[in-house]
Amino acid sequence: MELLARAQALDAAGVDVVHMEVGEPDFATPQPILEAAAEAVNGGLTRYTAASGLPELRAAVAGFYASRYGCDVGHERILVTAGASGALLLATAMVVEPGDNLVMADPGYPCNRHFLQTFGGQAQLVAVGPGEDYQLNGALVQGAWDERTRGALLASPANPTGSVIQEGALRKVIEVVDARAGFLLMDEIYHQLTFTKEPPRSVLSLTNDAFVIGSFSKYFGMTGFRLGWLVVPEGAQADALKLAQNLFICPSTLAQHAALAAFNPETMAVMEAQRVTLQERRDFLVPALREAGFGVPRMPEGAFYVYAELPEGLEAEAFCNTALDQYHVSITPGTDFGFHRAQEHVRITYAESLPRLQEGVRRLARALR
Structure with missing residues (x-):
């Protein structure tokens, strides 16, 4: 949450931050619900x-x-x-x-x-x-x-x-x-x-x-x-x-x-279409992260998260700080989620649009170099 607050402060200052940390898709609430x-x-x-x-x-x-x-x-x-x-x-x-x-x-x-x-x-x-x-x-x-x-x-x-x-x-x-x-x-x-x-x-x-x-x-x-x-x-x-x-x-x-x-057919059709979009984003993001140098041993089967392993020698909290401060892409350190090999992992969401994910991966790839 501290990283998110810093990322939002950068947003407020006019910095273009790619948000790959928040567990909230960019879709609007379906119109029938509103x-x-x-x-x-x-x-x-x-x-x-x-x-x-x-x-x-x-x-x-x-x-x-x-x-x-x-x-x-x-x-x-x-x-x-x-x-x-x-x-x-x-x-x-x-x-x-x-x-x-x-x-x-x-x-x-x-x-x-x-x-x-x-x-x-x-x-x-x-x-x-x-x-x-x-x-x-x-x-x-x-x-x-x-x-x-x-x-x-x-x-x-x-x-x-x-x-x-x-x-x-x-x-x-x-x-x-x-x-x-x-x-x-x-x-x-x-x-x-x-x-x-x-x-x-x-x-x-x-x-x-x-x-x-x-x-x-x-x-x-x-x-x-x-x-x-x-x-x-x-x-x-x-x-x-x-x-x-x-x-x-x-x-x-x-x-x-x-x-x-939420349960009427019109709303369900909207949400199913959004689920398909999330799968398309996942299918882009996982291979792209692997190519950039992250380890993703298993394809995620649900939600909108990738738990990615950092290259040897990098620590999650330091890398997330560098990614945000120098490359303006926000991700979450594994230490937020427990203790087992937590400093070796980061969580990356695919809750943003495909163009934003593509830009985020480019920035993360530069951060790994």
Whole structure:
């Protein structure tokens, strides 16, 4: 975030900075969502909703799981939340007591472990690399489990690697967690932004006992609306609702009414076209980075990130500072995402237009020389 602030300061000073650090695509929010938001404002729909969210939006999310994944998820198990962060906060609060831990992959999204610390828990980090598809598997979870472990938190596709967990590996993790009467938390906020030949199945296709975090930010293009959802196991609804009532009162009413338009065919067509555009950007960026001198051992399968290895002798934080200060291209050091070989890696996004990515790669190639 410090690098981003510096990059934005350079922008404000009139410097042409190529932004390849932010996890937010350059697409506008689809027009039907904006129109629904305006209708909500003009219609005076500004009062509190239930803490669990609008019933019709919860039903729409349930319908989305049915149509996209073939999952029968009862709407009563779905809570609409203040962003995916709100969903993860609720799930963490429900399963972690002070001193407990959750098994997580390193590298991974940093807020996941920070939320644990909020409730007195900690991350049981497990180093993963290209040999593990940058994902946990059953053997890794089993090996990391100790007397204070309450479960595992997975992300697929993952930030910062863009990796998608293979179904066989996910099944093994579920087996290990279930055998220990643990909890499985699954971050699927990028799940609709995948580029595999066959779209991956939601974890809810394999188990009803997972806490699943979803988001309207990434695929649906509603980052500033701050809206997500949490699917809880049967029997956990009452506790989740109590926490939501106390922590958030309710999600944004206007954002919820806007999100009702996210599932109509016109909006879905826009978002699918954007997903194809992101795949085209990925297909340019990864070979271009490799040619420039970065190591990218695995093609990212989802989201909009490349976790690239620096040439030997370079350190991530110093390189990112040089890239920004001297070449005016902003990327993120691996040290933002964990500890395992973090100084050897950087995260580079393809959330900008293709011409901007081409210019960014040119600048990064010069920075490597």
